[in-house]
Amino acid sequence: MxxxxxxxxxxxxxxxxxxLGISVFFLVGITATMIWFVIxxxxxxxxxxxxxxxxTKLEIIWTVIPTILVLVMFYYGWIGYMPMKRVPNGALEVKxxxxxxxxxxxxxxxxxSNILVVPLNKPVKLNLYSPDVLHSLxxxxxxxxxxxxxxxxxxxxxxxxxxxxxxxxxAEYCGxxxxxxxxxxxxxxxxxxxxxxxxxxxxxxxxxxxxMQVIKRLGCVACHSQDGSKIVGPTFKALYxxxxxxxxxxxxxxxxxxDDDYIKLSINDPNAEVVDGYQKNLMQSYKTQLNDEEIKxxxxxxxxxx
Amino acid sequence: xxxxxxxxxxxDKQGKKGLMVWLTTHDHKxxxxxxxxxxxxxxxxxxLIGILMRLELLNPGKDIVDPQTYNSLFTLHGVIMIFLFxxxxxxxxxxxxxxxxxxxxxxxxxxxxxxxxxxxxxxGAMLALGTLLVGDGPPDTGWTFYAPYxxxxxxxxxxAVFAAFILGFSSILTGLNxxxxxxxxxxPGMSWFKMPLFAWALYATSWIQLLATPxxxxxxxxxxxxxxxxxxxxxxALGGDPVLYQHLFWIYSHPAVYIMILPGMGVISEIIxxxxxxxxxxxxxxxxxxxxxxxxxxxxxxxxxxxxxxxxPARVIFSILTFLVAIPSAIKVFNWLATMYNGxxxxxxxxxxxxxxxxxxxxxxxxxxxxxxxAADIHIHxxxxxxxxxxxxxxxxxxxxxxxxxxYWFPKIWGKMYSIKHATRAFWVLFTGFNILxxxxxxxxxxxxxxxxxxxxxxxHLPNEISTVGSWITVLGLVYMIVVLIQGMRKGEKxxxxxxxxxxxDWQTDSPPTLENFEEIPTVTEGPYEYK
Numbered sequence: 001m002x003x004x005x006x007x008x009x010x011x012x013x014x015x016x017x018x019x020l021g022i023s024v025f026f027l028v029g030i031t032a033t034m035i036w037f038v039i040x041x042x043x044x045x046x047x048x049x050x051x052x053x054x055x056t057k058l059e060i061i062w063t064v065i066p067t068i069l070v071l072v073m074f075y076y077g078w079i080g081y082m083p084m085k086r087v088p089n090g091a092l093e094v095k096x097x098x099x100x101x102x103x104x105x106x107x108x109x110x111x112x113s114n115i116l117v118v119p120l121n122k123p124v125k126l127n128l129y130s131p132d133v134l135h136s137l138x139x140x141x142x143x144x145x146x147x148x149x150x151x152x153x154x155x156x157x158x159x160x161x162x163x164x165x166x167x168x169x170x171a172e173y174c175g176x177x178x179x180x181x182x183x184x185x186x187x188x189x190x191x192x193x194x195x196x197x198x199x200x201x202x203x204x205x206x207x208x209x210x211x212m213q214v215i216k217r218l219g220c221v222a223c224h225s226q227d228g229s230k231i232v233g234p235t236f237k238a239l240y241x242x243x244x245x246x247x248x249x250x251x252x253x254x255x256x257x258x259d260d261d262y263i264k265l266s267i268n269d270p271n272a273e274v275v276d277g278y279q280k281n282l283m284q285s286y287k288t289q290l291n292d293e294e295i296k297x298x299x300x301x302x303x304x305x306x
Numbered sequence: 307x308x309x310x311x312x313x314x315x316x317x318d319k320q321g322k323k324g325l326m327v328w329l330t331t332h333d334h335k336x337x338x339x340x341x342x343x344x345x346x347x348x349x350x351x352x353x354l355i356g357i358l359m360r361l362e363l364l365n366p367g368k369d370i371v372d373p374q375t376y377n378s379l380f381t382l383h384g385v386i387m388i389f390l391f392x393x394x395x396x397x398x399x400x401x402x403x404x405x406x407x408x409x410x411x412x413x414x415x416x417x418x419x420x421x422x423x424x425x426x427x428x429x430g431a432m433l434a435l436g437t438l439l440v441g442d443g444p445p446d447t448g449w450t451f452y453a454p455y456x457x458x459x460x461x462x463x464x465x466a467v468f469a470a471f472i473l474g475f476s477s478i479l480t481g482l483n484x485x486x487x488x489x490x491x492x493x494p495g496m497s498w499f500k501m502p503l504f505a506w507a508l509y510a511t512s513w514i515q516l517l518a519t520p521x522x523x524x525x526x527x528x529x530x531x532x533x534x535x536x537x538x539x540x541x542x543a544l545g546g547d548p549v550l551y552q553h554l555f556w557i558y559s560h561p562a563v564y565i566m567i568l569p570g571m572g573v574i575s576e577i578i579x580x581x582x583x584x585x586x587x588x589x590x591x592x593x594x595x596x597x598x599x600x601x602x603x604x605x606x607x608x609x610x611x612x613x614x615x616x617x618x619p620a621r622v623i624f625s626i627l628t629f630l631v632a633i634p635s636a637i638k639v640f641n642w643l644a645t646m647y648n649g650x651x652x653x654x655x656x657x658x659x660x661x662x663x664x665x666x667x668x669x670x671x672x673x674x675x676x677x678x679x680x681a682a683d684i685h686i687h688x689x690x691x692x693x694x695x696x697x698x699x700x701x702x703x704x705x706x707x708x709x710x711x712x713x714y715w716f717p718k719i720w721g722k723m724y725s726i727k728h729a730t731r732a733f734w735v736l737f738t739g740f741n742i743l744x745x746x747x748x749x750x751x752x753x754x755x756x757x758x759x760x761x762x763x764x765x766x767h768l769p770n771e772i773s774t775v776g777s778w779i780t781v782l783g784l785v786y787m788i789v790v791l792i793q794g795m796r797k798g799e800k801x802x803x804x805x806x807x808x809x810x811x812d813w814q815t816d817s818p819p820t821l822e823n824f825e826e827i828p829t830v831t832e833g834p835y836e837y838k
Contacts (some may be wrong), residue, residue, distance in 0.1 A: 013680040016752075023672035030639065031665055037646040038653060041582070049650040058644070059637070066636040068628035073679055077625060080600075080681025084649070085618045133455040134548060135690060136613060139755025147614045149549060150454060151542030154615040171688040171756040173448050173612075175455060176373045179759035264652040269720060270703050282458070283825040291687065 005162040008141035011080030011147035013143070018076045022069055031271040037260055039238050081093055084144070087157045091123035091159060098135035098148040100282065101177035102219025109196060116168065118160055125157040136172035145171055158188040171223060173297070174265045175282070176232055177222055211301025214293065214294050220285060226305060240302040246273040247280075264298055310827075314721065314722035314725070314818040316321035323694050330387045333821055337424055338402030339719070344428060345399060348390040353784065355383040360743075360777040362695035363770050366762055373760040377446035380758060382438070383448030385466060385730050389473050390431050393562055396569035397480060397515075400711040403719060405484060407812035407819065408502045408576075410493025410828045415486040425478040437462040437469070448758055450559075450581060450687050453540035453551040456533065461709035463666050464533060471526045474519040474558075477565070481515030493811070495830040499590065499722060502810045502834040506593040507572025511565050511602040516559035518604065525554045550616050564603040566700060568596055570707030571638055574660050577714055578642050580808040582649025585835040588641035595634035602631040612683045621680055628678035635671055639664060654806070655729040659710035666702025679706075691751025697744045709736075709787065716794065717801030721818040724794025732790055736783025742776030 004013060019046050019272035037117060040046070094116065095106040118124045128148040135148040136170045137156065145154040170181035188196070215221060215236075234244075245259050249271065256273060265272055267290060270283035291296070312318070315335050321328045322694045359379050367572055371379070402420065406413055414420050414476045438444045439463040446457055488509050492501065528539045539542025540551040579586040586592065608616060608624030616624075642664065651657070673695040676682045686692065717723050746769035751757075755766045761771065804813040811834075814822050 008684075012681045012685050015679045016685070019672075019676050024677065027668050027672060030643065030668060032641055034562070034646070034664060035660060037643070038651055041646060041649050043650045043652045043660070046648075046650050047383060050648040051585050051837060052587065052644075052648055054588055054590075058412050059588055059641075062640040063633065063637055066633050067630075070632055070675065071626075073675055074629045077683070078622060078679045080679075081684065082682075083619070084684065101760045127330065133458060134452055137757075138664075138688070138754070138756060143681075145613050145684055145687060149542075149615055151545075151547065152549065162683055167754070169754070169756050171451070172378075173455070173758040175459070176377060179373070179756075179761045182763075186461025266351070293819050 004141065004143055004165060005160060005164065006139075006144065007096055007140075007159040007161060008080070008084060009143045009161075011083065012287055015073070015076040015080040019073050020304070022073065054081040080289070087125050087155065088123045090117070090124040091157055092232060093125050093127060096128050096148070098130050098137060098170065098174075098181070099219065099284065100132050100175055101170070101181040101222040103137075103170075103181065103183040104217065104219060107197065109197065114216065115183050115195055116191065116220070118185060118187055119190040120163055120187055122190065123157060125161045128154045128156065132173050134172045134256055135170050135174050138169045138171040141166035142185075160185070160267065161187070165188050166286070167181060180222065183275070211294075211297040211299070214290065214298055215301065218289060229286075233278060237305050238303055239305070247274045247276060248273060260299055263302065264295055266300070267295060312820045312822075313603050314816060315821045316721075316818050316822045318448075320821075330421075330734060332413070332421055333662050334402050334413050334417065334420060335700045335719070335819065337420050338399050340424055341394065341398040341427070343400060344424075344431065345391055345395065348386050348431065350384055352386040352391060353781065355379050355386070356823030357777055360755065360762070360774040363697065363762070365771075366764060366767060368761075371406060374446065377758075380719070381448055381466075382444050385434055385470075387700075388449055388562075389470055392566045393473070393477060393706060394427060394480075395566065395708055396711060397484070397508055397565075398423075398572065398574060399568060399708075401480070401484060402714060403486060404711075405508055406491070407665055407718070407823055408589060408810045408834075409488065409491060409496060409816065410824065411507055411829070412489040412822045412824070412827070414483050415490055416483050420483055421481055423476045423483070426472055426476035427477065430469045430476060433469035433472060433767060437465045441465065444602035449643055450555060452555075453529075453546070453548045456529075456540060457541045467526050467529055471523055471550055474522040477515045478519045481512035481519075484512040485516065485696045486665055488512075493827050493830060499593070500830055500833050502571075503575035503586065503589070503592055503596075504572035507568045507575065507596050509597040511568045511572075514561045514565050514568075514600050514603065515647075518558050518565075521558040522809065525551070525558070528554070539633060549611070549616070552611050552614060553607070556610045560607040560610065561600075561603050563699075564599055564713060566704045569597060570663065571596065572731070573707045573711045573714070574642060574663055575638075576808075576810065577656050577660045578645050579653060579835040579837070580714075580806050580810075581652045581660070582646050583652075583807065583837050584645055584649040585833070585837055586641070587644035587647075589833065589835070591637055592641050593692045594785055595637045598634040598644075599631060602634075603629060606631055609678055611684070613687050625680050625683075629675070632675060632678070634673065635667075636733075639668065644806075652806075654663040654713075654726060655724075655733060656710050656714035656806070658730060658733050659706050659713060662707040662733065663710060664672070666698055666740065670700075670703055673698065682829060687807060688752055688756055690747045690755050690757055693757050694744050694747030694751060702740060702744070706791070712791065714806070715812070716791065717805050717814055718817050720795050720798070721801055722794055722798035723801040723805065724790050724798055728790040729787070729794075732783055732786035735786055736780060739776050739779030739781070739783050743773055743780050746770070746776070799829040809837065823836045 007085055097104040105111050128147040130150040136145055137148055138145040138239045142158050144156055144158055146154050164187055166185050168183040168185055170178060202292050225231050228235050228237040239258050243255055245253055247253050268285055268287045271280045274280045315333055328336060362371055362376055444464045446459055447463055447467045451463060451467055490506055531537050532539045537544035540546045540548055542548060575592055606622060606628045609628045612621055750766050750769035755762055801817050802819045811828055
């Protein structure tokens with residue numbers, strides 16, 4: 001196990017090592033006894049078995065001892081877990097969105113990021129939100145994991161105790177790109193954090209760049225490539241202005257040109273007109289996450305992707 | 307007993323011809339062999355899919371298949387192995403073949419129902435495999451069919467769940483049949499506590515099959531209502547609760563884990579006294595512990611959901627119950643060990659598989675304790691640690707018990723003997739391969755690699771590589787074992803009626819037995835393991 005980097009690591013590792021210790025003891029003990037019996041009482045050496053009566057005292061001993069041991073294991077599991085349910089007051093709240101197939105972290109001042117940036121030694125509370133299917137936010141170095149359940153307000157919290165960058169993975173199977181639903185948590189000093197937190201997103205000179213930022217923030221590129229390769233949805237490359245065959249909800253098909261209106265429709269109501277060769281119901285509506293201005297900038301960006 | 311002149315059940319065709327001898331039989335032994343044939347085919351398919359998965363995971367990035375195919379592969383691997391092999395496994399094959407023999411009966415209580423269960427099983431199996439061929443492709447949800455992904459994906463999920471429902475029915479009917487058989491058909495003198503422990507294990511299992519399996523039906527009905535009438539039960543988009551689905555799924559599927567393992571423990575309880583030539587130690591403790599596992603097993607399903615947002619107190623209660631269910635298993639292991647003490651141990655292949663079972667099941671059981679502990683589970687839940695854990699239990703436990711039973715009752719079933727030398731070697735290849743295949747999964751899980759991953763981060767490479775190499779050795783062992791058994795079946799030397807010197811009634815009749823098992827129904831006066 002990599003060394004832990006949060007306040008919970010010690011409790012989790014403790015429970016783990018207590019159980020591991022007891023388990024190794026029994027595994028080695030029982031296996032060794034078994035092998036010894038097999039050698040010592042082998043038919044060649046011991047052609048006639050000696051029968052032994054049942055022994056109630058022995059049965060009680062080997063019922064009571066395991067009972068005590070599993071209760072000890074339960075206890076360590078319990079005390080390691082208890083603090084995970086008690087969020088301290090004044091924890092830094094971040095909304096963590098897990099969607100097919102990217103993570104997004106929204107801070108209280110409206111700042112949004114694809115990686116989770118947190119200050120060292122400050123409690124952080126994540127409010128988990130999923131617009132589509134189950135995901136699970138897992139940070140192995142912090143020893144924490146909680147399912148991101150659509151329709152439920154699950155939360156998790158932690159205090160990072162070591163500077164550095166750690167993996168965030170999705171642990172609940174969520175479809176074709178499940179194993180690519182990755183991110184990082186970056187633990188920095190409080191001072192650096194405040195600078196990061198307060199700095200505005202860099203102003204860009206061109207419309208393309210703003211559109212690209214939106215696309216990146218919302219994780220569109222997890223399904224729509226920019227280099228022409230087919231992932232889950234159609235590639236963005238040379239999309240704008242092209243003509244495609246689409247299927248309507250009633251099953252009929254028609255030809256459409258990917259113009260401003262079609263792209264806007266696809267963002268707001270993705271299942272209305274699905275391009276042939278792609279599955280419907282995989283993309284959620286992004287109606288509430290993009291305003292008209294941003295959609296316009298996305299379109300400008302797509303125009304540039306020849 | 308004198309040797310009978312009646313033909314044995316394999317020769318006795320009752321005036322039928324060709325395949326009809328099998329397809330219309332009411333004989334428990336033939337039905338058991340029909341299950342064995344079907345199960346073997348599905349097991350081999352499941353293994354082949356497993357091999358493809360391991361091959362894909364040899365290196366990071368794409369090795370042989372694309373992600374959509376991989377997702378269907380692990381779903382099919384799970385569905386086939388769980389629903390078509392491990393759940394029916396020992397009861398359907400060796401329960402059918404051996405239960406009437408060990409309790410001194412001529413057949414099960416309802417022979418026609420028994421045949422009907424086989425047809426239901428085959429129908430369910432065809433439906434499950436049919437998802438490959440019809441509709442929008444095989445399901446890609448994992449064998450757990452978690453909502454709402456299973457509602458959204460365009461693949462054949464409804465059909466797969468329907469298949470599970472039909473298979474469940476087959477399971478219920480087999481359970482019912484065994485319960486009545488055990489209550490009504492024990493031979494004169496065989497009181498409950500003179501019954502062999504395999505019968506006790508099947509009895510406990512049958513009650514779980516009967517009481518837990520209907521929940522699959524309820525769940526399917528709810529999925530159908532949601533999909534067809536648009537009433538939101540599981541899909542949050544319709545106002546449903548996805549966690550409710552998980553509860554219903556595990557209320558069946560966790561007790562099902564004990565359907566899988568209890569009969570295996572029953573097999574081990576037969577083999578150890580026979581090959582130690584000693585009366586079993588703690589007969590009652592072993593019998594009662596089967597019932598205890600069956601009972602407590604109903605109340606631990608929540609440990610599959612410690613990270614789903616369940617309330618704190620619920621997690622604590624499920625955790626403590628999970629630890630309690632470990633105790634009866636520990637009691638069994640200690641009693642098996644005590645049975646070997648002062649015995650006269652013959653390390654023939656069945657005993658070797660039984661020893662392999664104890665070692666692998668110990669690892670499976672002890673890693674299960676890590677999953678049961680709240681804090682530790684938060685870290686390893688949904689990682690490869692869990693994958694390693696349940697393969698140790700399901701394959702190392704149930705699978706090895708299945709192989710043990712196959713080697714144990716082989717001379718009874720076929721009247722012939724396999725090559726002891728080669729069967730022993732096959733065991734060692736399989737056992738070695740098994741550990742190289744699954745132990746690295748425990749390690750990579752602790753390192754933080756989630757399960758159901760098509761691709762993985764570079765730090766997980768080495769354990770995955772080792773595991774894939776292990777899969778090749780495992781397959782080598784399996785092929786070796788199967789070849790040795792088929793050779794034995796075709797050309798093996800004639801076996802005596804009681805080659806292992808067992809005391810249970812199955813060994814007191816001909817090998818193979820006649821259609822009616824016993825010339826005269828035996829009467830017993832003492833327990834099944836009273837070696838003198």
